[in-house]
Amino acid sequence: MSIRIGIMGYGNLGRGIEAAIKQNNDLELAAVFTRREPSLVEIRTPGVVVEDAANVSEYKDKIDVLIICGGSATDLPNQTPQYAREFNVIDSFDTHANIPSHFANVDREAKENGHVALISCGWDPGLFSLARVYADSVLPDGKAYTFWGRGVSQGHSDAIRRIPGVRDARQYTVPVEEALEAARSGENPDLTTRQMHTRECYVVLEEGADPGVVEEAIKTMPNYFADYDTTVHFVSQEELSRDHAGLPHGGFVLRSGRTGVKRDHNELIEFSLTLDSNPEFTASVLAAYARAVYRLAGKGESGCLTVLDIAPSLLSPRTPEDLRAHML
Amino acid sequence: MSIRIGIMGYGNLGRGIEAAIKQNNDLELAAVFTRREPSLVEIRTPGVVVEDAANVSEYKDKIDVLIICGGSATDLPNQTPQYAREFNVIDSFDTHANIPSHFANVDREAKENGHVALISCGWDPGLFSLARVYADSVLPDGKAYTFWGRGVSQGHSDAIRRIPGVRDARQYTVPVEEALEAARSGENPDLTTRQMHTRECYVVLEEGADPGVVEEAIKTMPNYFADYDTTVHFVSQEELSRDHAGLPHGGFVLRSGRTGVKRDHNELIEFSLTLDSNPEFTASVLAAYARAVYRLAGKGESGCLTVLDIAPSLLSPRTPEDLRAHML
Numbered sequence: 001m002s003i004r005i006g007i008m009g010y011g012n013l014g015r016g017i018e019a020a021i022k023q024n025n026d027l028e029l030a031a032v033f034t035r036r037e038p039s040l041v042e043i044r045t046p047g048v049v050v051e052d053a054a055n056v057s058e059y060k061d062k063i064d065v066l067i068i069c070g071g072s073a074t075d076l077p078n079q080t081p082q083y084a085r086e087f088n089v090i091d092s093f094d095t096h097a098n099i100p101s102h103f104a105n106v107d108r109e110a111k112e113n114g115h116v117a118l119i120s121c122g123w124d125p126g127l128f129s130l131a132r133v134y135a136d137s138v139l140p141d142g143k144a145y146t147f148w149g150r151g152v153s154q155g156h157s158d159a160i161r162r163i164p165g166v167r168d169a170r171q172y173t174v175p176v177e178e179a180l181e182a183a184r185s186g187e188n189p190d191l192t193t194r195q196m197h198t199r200e201c202y203v204v205l206e207e208g209a210d211p212g213v214v215e216e217a218i219k220t221m222p223n224y225f226a227d228y229d230t231t232v233h234f235v236s237q238e239e240l241s242r243d244h245a246g247l248p249h250g251g252f253v254l255r256s257g258r259t260g261v262k263r264d265h266n267e268l269i270e271f272s273l274t275l276d277s278n279p280e281f282t283a284s285v286l287a288a289y290a291r292a293v294y295r296l297a298g299k300g301e302s303g304c305l306t307v308l309d310i311a312p313s314l315l316s317p318r319t320p321e322d323l324r325a326h327m328l
Numbered sequence: 329m330s331i332r333i334g335i336m337g338y339g340n341l342g343r344g345i346e347a348a349i350k351q352n353n354d355l356e357l358a359a360v361f362t363r364r365e366p367s368l369v370e371i372r373t374p375g376v377v378v379e380d381a382a383n384v385s386e387y388k389d390k391i392d393v394l395i396i397c398g399g400s401a402t403d404l405p406n407q408t409p410q411y412a413r414e415f416n417v418i419d420s421f422d423t424h425a426n427i428p429s430h431f432a433n434v435d436r437e438a439k440e441n442g443h444v445a446l447i448s449c450g451w452d453p454g455l456f457s458l459a460r461v462y463a464d465s466v467l468p469d470g471k472a473y474t475f476w477g478r479g480v481s482q483g484h485s486d487a488i489r490r491i492p493g494v495r496d497a498r499q500y501t502v503p504v505e506e507a508l509e510a511a512r513s514g515e516n517p518d519l520t521t522r523q524m525h526t527r528e529c530y531v532v533l534e535e536g537a538d539p540g541v542v543e544e545a546i547k548t549m550p551n552y553f554a555d556y557d558t559t560v561h562f563v564s565q566e567e568l569s570r571d572h573a574g575l576p577h578g579g580f581v582l583r584s585g586r587t588g589v590k591r592d593h594n595e596l597i598e599f600s601l602t603l604d605s606n607p608e609f610t611a612s613v614l615a616a617y618a619r620a621v622y623r624l625a626g627k628g629e630s631g632c633l634t635v636l637d638i639a640p641s642l643l644s645p646r647t648p649e650d651l652r653a654h655m656l
Contacts, residue, residue: 019589129656137616137643261347265604276593288465313636315465328457
């Protein structure tokens, strides 16, 4: 019997999950839920219903795991606790500072109603968190670094688009090669925000807008750009649409540490991702963890979990015997 | 209260564990066991007893986790099942083909006697296994590669030393840069043994030995060298001792896979290690997993496990709240 997955929200992430389900024989798409008019949402899996999000409760017995594809700012803080009352759920909540309160809210609802909820799943938080915790545990006498990119930051692209005179924009976060090499060197340098990443902006102006004013507005924007070396390229809408339509991303988690009684040996652990599609890869991680959530719910577990609480074997469709014989 | 660790066998790995314990405040060295004459074994932790391995049973109530530092060929197949009767145990059994039978033997003894046993812990098998399973689960439509090196292979060095006319030798396994790039390319090429690694040998001859005969014997040795491009350098004992005394190692686990309904996006997951000291790093992994074994035994679990069965958070000295707030 397949694991029946519901997708709440059919944007880039929801579509990625639909595609990931097709790659996993033991997963099956049960329904897609949307806040739009369902008849206007065309999905790629024949025979599967698109349903108004308001009717999700009717699918209580038809879905094993509901994957919630909302945004971290306003959707997930409400949706994940709410849906954890009726479903086993997964989200990709990525506002790091608010994870403890989100965890508490989801944990309460999931426990009270006997469901398993997994929050903050994806690659960061997600696979990068795993890399940080494994490396921190193995090399306590060391220092860790996380670099992001080269990749498109949706938040930074949106911030540029809100500047008067900007018609469209795409922002790339770029790790600085010299900083990466310094992190790998074993010297464990202290690296500032400015030293680790640069920001590259591709901007389409409204007619008549002053490029100098826009460039200054970008480069001095607090939190988003002021602490970084930022370059701004003005391009045509055609060029932006042609060369910058994708959503690539990735990054590096490194930890180097000392071992031995004399601390004279250096050990470097490095985990990296190079992604053509940030949302499709995130969706692929969520799909694998849906299998784990289903298995844990089947064992009678309940409450909120993160990727740190889940044994790797639970993600795999292979049997424990197969894993030991061929993957260990 | 600290977790009391016993070390069975005081070679490179045992010494590495002693050093790793000093880096972890919640771990404490309880005793070192040796098959040598205990009075001749000098350890680096003042006040800790060195005991004859034959008397280990007397420490049944003084040790929480016994880390067994024997060899995979003849020691561990006997030692790990035997000691699992009286202790929670960890080993680094690395003969991949025999893992299923070793697991069965250890599982039986551990279950019958209510202990937790963790086998095949380290970096390969170990952290590399984790990387393979996470990546395989997340990118099912893909292909994985494991590269080893640049590093010293003890088994291959020993094999050279058994050739008549060889006084000493050190063998490095070296990943081929072009093969690494091919694996990263997203083309998912089939790579042969010869394409992925080369072997570099540093050899000291006995007086009067014929270098041509020795070189031929190395390069044609089945299993060890015949399938590889092998280079042989003849050096003096002084040069070998001076330049090749370390035990560096490392390697790469890569998996690239396709995502999206049109399979038009490529995603690359890469995990790598660059180690100055293979045994000290292996020991650091074992020490972190000793914490997990202790915690699982405390929850009443029993039987044989591998790293694939253990949630990442169990390795960390940090609380779950701390991990969620700062590492996720």
